[in-house]
Amino acid sequence: MKRLLVVDDEPHVARVLRVSLAKEGWAIEVAHNGTEALALIAANPPDVMITDIQMPGMGGEALCRSLHASMPDRPFPILVMTSMTALDQRSWARELGGIEFLEKPVSPRRVAVTLTQLLERKNNDG
Amino acid sequence: MTTSVNAARSSPADRAGLLILLAGLIAALLVAFLAVRHQTEQHATELVEQGTRLVKALTAIPKDGLTPTVGRPNPLAAVLRAHGNADLAYGLVTDPQGHPLSEVAAPGLTPTLLPLAADKPAEWFGHRPVDSGVAGLRLVEFHGPMLQDGHLEGFVRVAFREPSIGFDTRQIPFLAGLALPVLLLVPLFFFMLRSQLRPLQDVSRRFETLATGSVGDVAARDVVSRFGRFLDATENRIRELEATRSDAETSIKLLGYKREKVESALETLPEGIMVLDESGVVVFANPKVGPLLAAAPADLINKRPAEWPIDPAITRALAPLLNAESGPSTHNTDFHPGNDQGRRVSVWALPLFAPRDTTRRLGILVVLRETTDQMLAGRARDEFIAHVAHELKTPLSNISLYGELLRDEPGLAAETRIEAINTVCDEAQRAAGLIANLLNISRIEAGSIVIDRQRVRLAELLTDCMDHLSHSGIARALRLRVDVPPELPPIELDKDLLRIAINNLLTNAAKYNRADGEILLAAEETDDHIVISVQDSGIGIASDELPHIFEKFYRSADREAVSRGGHGLGLYLARQIVELHQGHIEVVSQPGQGTRFTLSFRKPHVLLRAA
Numbered sequence: 001m002k003r004l005l006v007v008d009d010e011p012h013v014a015r016v017l018r019v020s021l022a023k024e025g026w027a028i029e030v031a032h033n034g035t036e037a038l039a040l041i042a043a044n045p046p047d048v049m050i051t052d053i054q055m056p057g058m059g060g061e062a063l064c065r066s067l068h069a070s071m072p073d074r075p076f077p078i079l080v081m082t083s084m085t086a087l088d089q090r091s092w093a094r095e096l097g098g099i100e101f102l103e104k105p106v107s108p109r110r111v112a113v114t115l116t117q118l119l120e121r122k123n124n125d126g
Numbered sequence: 127m128t129t130s131v132n133a134a135r136s137s138p139a140d141r142a143g144l145l146i147l148l149a150g151l152i153a154a155l156l157v158a159f160l161a162v163r164h165q166t167e168q169h170a171t172e173l174v175e176q177g178t179r180l181v182k183a184l185t186a187i188p189k190d191g192l193t194p195t196v197g198r199p200n201p202l203a204a205v206l207r208a209h210g211n212a213d214l215a216y217g218l219v220t221d222p223q224g225h226p227l228s229e230v231a232a233p234g235l236t237p238t239l240l241p242l243a244a245d246k247p248a249e250w251f252g253h254r255p256v257d258s259g260v261a262g263l264r265l266v267e268f269h270g271p272m273l274q275d276g277h278l279e280g281f282v283r284v285a286f287r288e289p290s291i292g293f294d295t296r297q298i299p300f301l302a303g304l305a306l307p308v309l310l311l312v313p314l315f316f317f318m319l320r321s322q323l324r325p326l327q328d329v330s331r332r333f334e335t336l337a338t339g340s341v342g343d344v345a346a347r348d349v350v351s352r353f354g355r356f357l358d359a360t361e362n363r364i365r366e367l368e369a370t371r372s373d374a375e376t377s378i379k380l381l382g383y384k385r386e387k388v389e390s391a392l393e394t395l396p397e398g399i400m401v402l403d404e405s406g407v408v409v410f411a412n413p414k415v416g417p418l419l420a421a422a423p424a425d426l427i428n429k430r431p432a433e434w435p436i437d438p439a440i441t442r443a444l445a446p447l448l449n450a451e452s453g454p455s456t457h458n459t460d461f462h463p464g465n466d467q468g469r470r471v472s473v474w475a476l477p478l479f480a481p482r483d484t485t486r487r488l489g490i491l492v493v494l495r496e497t498t499d500q501m502l503a504g505r506a507r508d509e510f511i512a513h514v515a516h517e518l519k520t521p522l523s524n525i526s527l528y529g530e531l532l533r534d535e536p537g538l539a540a541e542t543r544i545e546a547i548n549t550v551c552d553e554a555q556r557a558a559g560l561i562a563n564l565l566n567i568s569r570i571e572a573g574s575i576v577i578d579r580q581r582v583r584l585a586e587l588l589t590d591c592m593d594h595l596s597h598s599g600i601a602r603a604l605r606l607r608v609d610v611p612p613e614l615p616p617i618e619l620d621k622d623l624l625r626i627a628i629n630n631l632l633t634n635a636a637k638y639n640r641a642d643g644e645i646l647l648a649a650e651e652t653d654d655h656i657v658i659s660v661q662d663s664g665i666g667i668a669s670d671e672l673p674h675i676f677e678k679f680y681r682s683a684d685r686e687a688v689s690r691g692g693h694g695l696g697l698y699l700a701r702q703i704v705e706l707h708q709g710h711i712e713v714v715s716q717p718g719q720g721t722r723f724t725l726s727f728r729k730p731h732v733l734l735r736a737a
Contacts (some may be wrong), residue, residue: 012524012549016531019542032685054516056683104519105526109534 001027002119003044007037007051007063013081017050020108026115034058038066046076047122048115053082061092068096077118081106143316150312154305161304169289173213177253177268177286180209184217184282185270192219192272192282193227203230206284215258215265215285222278235260242269242281250278256285264288398494401478402448404487406430418471418494420463439465447475453487460497470501513679517560517693521553528553552600556693559633563695566626567678570702577706579618584649584658585610587621591628592647601636601645609648617656617727619707627703628660630696631723635662638687638721654732658725666717675713676701700725 224241
């Protein structure tokens, strides 16, 4: 079972992905901000993490930087999915590396395809 | 030959000398004439005094004492001789009828027997001119009566030669004393004048010689001619320069006046103004430059930018604008004074060209202005747009997510399908509500909303609001109550605006409520106020967040609250609407228990009293 961590303050994203990705063999875990996500990752790192950027408390950028600092050999790719205009956010993501972008609104099918690509790339690199 | 010509002519100096000499002689003669005349008049006066005195003395002598008797000398002759006056012509003693009784006369003279009027006592004493009988000799006769016990016994008559104007050998020493210094000084002046005039005389003679061409020197004449033209041209040039100088003085005064006016205007501008000359040196800086560059304007004058005592980072930032040689490579830049990112100064540089030659650069005009307010306004605007975009995109994104789920997953469980449809409806309402709130906030903040007060029966309005909530999806499982006393008086409010505020509060009360919770919408009357309250039994608000919940775009950090959505505008708009009515909004909350909002509006009599 592939494990997907969804970090988003909007509950609907996780609800839809849980339904649409279930048949693809993904198990969904949900965190509402960066702090919750770090706790879940520390306990059990997922195969892929999807995160929003703008969230109450620790946002997506701070979460990624924290992971980059605490886990230099991070074993999972990150997909940033945000409603903010993504262009001005790509510089820090490029600097950290291993981060893909999807801008909301996005279809569940597009998410499923992107997740599969990320997982294959991870397996090939590994 | 030249010498003989010169000798034949009398020089101007010689002529001047002769004139001076002649004038000196005339002056000497005039002085002598005046002196002689004065002396003659003085002599005549003295003669009258002597004659009168002599006659008085003789008349005091008895007649017998003056008449001769045989055997003794003539007493009159003795008296007159004793008097010793050389001008004495004659002396005569007569009886009242004019017959001589005694007579003394100078040689060659015969006394005139012109009778005196014995019957006119007023004429007895006096003097008169008489004819001497000698050509050119005039006499003055003095006469007086000889009285004996009041009776006229005869007359005494004494005649003197009348003094005349003319040369008198006795005056020779006096005249010589006067004439001598004049005659000595005149030649002295002549020789002094001649020695002073001699150089000019020589120059004059030479020019005269050249001008007349008597020497036949064509070259010299040409020189003289050219020299004359040169003098004429020089004189004309001097007149032109004088006129130019006068014009320049006027222009300088005008320019000074205009410069003062321009500098005064530049110093009162709110912007900092600097002028750099063509070599890049500051020639003017108004006082506003000081605080913007953190340097006294006087410390910038006569210095190039590299020498300014300011932050080097600012100097580097301004360098592209202040290149005096090639001109500004850019015309605008910004810097943060003291590297304070919260402040911004904008700088514009404009090349200055000569008014009549736009290819010649005179320097650079630099304008500095603090644009911190614009920067902060720009940031606020950007943040606002980003926030609104995010808040709008979120419900649209959710609608898109659920819509695609419904389209792509035909085998969805019925429960999931219903949830998807409800979510699409709720999110569409959320987006529409956000847009409506944004528009209303924009109108209120722009001041374009006019309060349309009308009599509002709260029972009807609040019931209507609650009905609207009950038909929305978010309040499906909640218990909704409206509690308005029937006797509550109508209140003057803008019904449409109040409905927006109450709907926002009711939406929040439903959104953040328990699944089986309750909402109570009530109204009550106090002495001065009508109070509307919205109470829910929801998740509540933490006490540290209560002071912020009416701020624009404020979102609770509470996880439960976040999970229920919201855009941070509903409460902000509700407060704006209440305050537009001079009302007051308050909140009381207990986390886990619920929240109560109260809206207080003053009754009409309180409003009147306040007015």
